[in-house]
Amino acid sequence: MENSRTYTYYPGCSLQATAHAYDESMQAVNKQLGLTFNEIDDWNCCGATEYFSVDALPAYSLVARNLSLAVQSNGSQDLVAPCSACFLNLRKTNDYMSKYKDLNSQVNQALAAGGLSYEAGALNVRHLLDVVIEDVGLEQIKTKVTKPLSGIKVAPYYGCLIVRPETGYNTEYPTHLDELMVTLGADVVDFPMKTHCCGGHMTQISEETAYELIRRLLQNASDYGADAIVTLCPMCQLNLDAYQNEVNRMFGTNFHIPVLFFTQLMGIAFGLSENALGLGSEIIPAGPALAKIGTVDEQKTRERPKRRDKKALPMPSMDSGGNE
Incomplete structure (x- = not known):
């Protein structure tokens, strides 16, 4: 039997909701491949793709909080994110904090308010596909x-x-x-x-x-x-x-x-x-x-019921008197 591999795991919001099938199938496949994912405690949203366009510093700080919590978990230095948006944000924040000293200082100042800190580059942020291809390998998968x-x-x-x-x-x-x-x-x-x-x-x-x-x-x-x-x-x-x-x-x-x-x-x-x-x-x-x-x-495979036409959706009452 192959040696088991352990990783620190950031699921992100989607895998807890609309992409639950991704999480379920990943967990099932992990068992077959000998992969163990230890989820970060108290993780938060990565900010998706919009937050960085709204206010960069809070966005980086939001992501860095997850990086800090991942380090505190004392798990693997490999942090795995199956969601591509989460992967990009985690990787970008990790890399940019290493590259830009001012950003690193400002983000850590924000983290300090919550009793946290993060040493840039302490983690290796990876996508799930990378782990499957590079660590497990196609030959092992074929078996x-x-x-x-x-x-x-x-x-x-x-x-x-x-x-x-x-x-x-x-x-x-x-x-x-x-x-x-x-x-x-x-x-x-x-x-x-x-x-x-x-x-x-x-x-x-x-x-x-x-x-x-x-x-x-x-x-x-x-x-x-x-x-x-x-x-x-x-x-x-x-x-x-x-x-x-x-x-x-x-x-x-x-x-x-x-x-x-x-x-x-x-x-x-x-x-x-x-x-x-x-x-x-x-x-x-x-x-x-x-x-x-x-x-x-x-x-x-069950078929989903057809969604109602948007025009058929009930509209809320706008009674100025506040009565239904």
């Missing part, structure tokens, strides 16, 4: 495959966040996720837009702009014959999955492409149960695509 993903065509979608730090990725055309899918037995299609932005939180600001960005990605995957899109970013998964029907309504398209986390496909290839991998929580049902593998029953 765990009991049900190859033969018969399904997948488009590996990295998104724009994971390739921003200098982590050894080809920023224009990374291949780590592609290689992992091939190892699992999947048919990997070319996906030229694999690092294009999904729009992030633009869905809350300009639907027209956001839906066009999502449409382009879905169209690109469809043009290359993908049965499913596989990703490593909660925001990317949410946008392409949750807003796919909205895109169809706006543009008159007919996309039905399930968007899954790479850990879910790893779990399927390892022979793990659908429930353990959070399958069925996606908006666009994965059953038809996964049925092509021959290991997943299309009828078992």
Whole structure:
């Protein structure tokens, strides 16, 4: 049996909510790979992608608090973040505090108000995919495959966040996720837009702009014959999955492409149960695509109820008298 590996773990907000399937499938796969993730106590939100544009110093301080707590946990110096936005913020803060002395001083002054401090560079911030590829390795992963993903065509979608730090990725055309899918037995299609932005939180600001960005990605995957899109970013998964029907309504398209986390496909290839991998929580049902593998029953993956039209949502009463 392989030696177990232990890491300090920062889950981030998404894996506790909309991306719970990512967390569930990751934990299930970790057991198969001998990985132990020790969650940081009392961690806080990383600020997502917007806070740094609002007020930089509080944003860096917010992230640095997590770094400080990670060091205090006396765990591994490798801090793992499965969420690409969390990974970018943690990595950026760690690197910038090392590079810019004034920022380091100001952030530590803010941390001191809470009885904390952080020595820049004390941790090695890593994405989950890096751990899987670099520490476990494709050869070891291949030995765990009991049900190859033969018969399904997948488009590996990295998104724009994971390739921003200098982590050894080809920023224009990374291949780590592609290689992992091939190892699992999947048919990997070319996906030229694999690092294009999904729009992030633009869905809350300009639907027209956001839906066009999502449409382009879905169209690109469809043009290359993908049965499913596989990703490593909660925001990317949410946008392409949750807003796919909205895109169809706006543009008159007919996309039905399930968007899954790479850990879910790893779990399927390892022979793990659908429930353990959070399958069925996606908006666009994965059953038809996964049925092509021959290991997943299309009828078992439940379909989500259709969301009501926005115009049908009840509006609150604006009675000036304050009465219902």
